[in-house]
Amino acid sequence: MTKYANLILEFINQSKEHMTAEQLFLELKKTEPRVVQATIYNNLNVLCQEGLIRRMSIEGSPDRYDTIQKHDHLVCNKCGALSDINFEDLTGKLESQLGEGILFYDLKVYYVCPKCRENKEEKT
Ligand SMILES: [Zn+2]
Numbered sequence: 001m002t003k004y005a006n007l008i009l010e011f012i013n014q015s016k017e018h019m020t021a022e023q024l025f026l027e028l029k030k031t032e033p034r035v036v037q038a039t040i041y042n043n044l045n046v047l048c049q050e051g052l053i054r055r056m057s058i059e060g061s062p063d064r065y066d067t068i069q070k071h072d073h074l075v076c077n078k079c080g081a082l083s084d085i086n087f088e089d090l091t092g093k094l095e096s097q098l099g100e101g102i103l104f105y106d107l108k109v110y111y112v113c114p115k116c117r118e119n120k121e122e123k124t
């Protein structure tokens with residue numbers, strides 16, 4: 001792994017922010033002023049391929065990157081805010097319904113976040 005790949009992996013593993021490539025670029029630039037955006041994209045692709053990070057695709061917003069540590073996500077259907085949540089592990093249930101082993105599953109639960117709920121109440 002390159003130095004940049006290591007740095008990016010560290011950022012993603014330490015952050016709870018689900019950073020976009022753009023945000024990672026700005027973060028990395030603080031300590032590595034010569035880094036270019038293409039480097040970030042290339043390294044993110046490599047890290048995804050190697051299964052060291054996961055890519056989160058949310059409709060209507062840029063891809064975000066996340067740790068591969070087992071957790072689920074709550075997504076606000078209005079503003080796209082993403083938060084981590086740990087639901088019961090469904091692997092066993094899914095495997096017994098399927099009748100065979102699975103590699104992993106990716107659970108996204110959509111709701112309206114407290115901030116958006118508040119905004120709505122203020123308007124009505
Ligand atoms: Zn929201």
Ligand SMILES: [Zn+2]
Pocket residue numbers: 018066067071072073083084
């Ligand atoms: Zn997450």
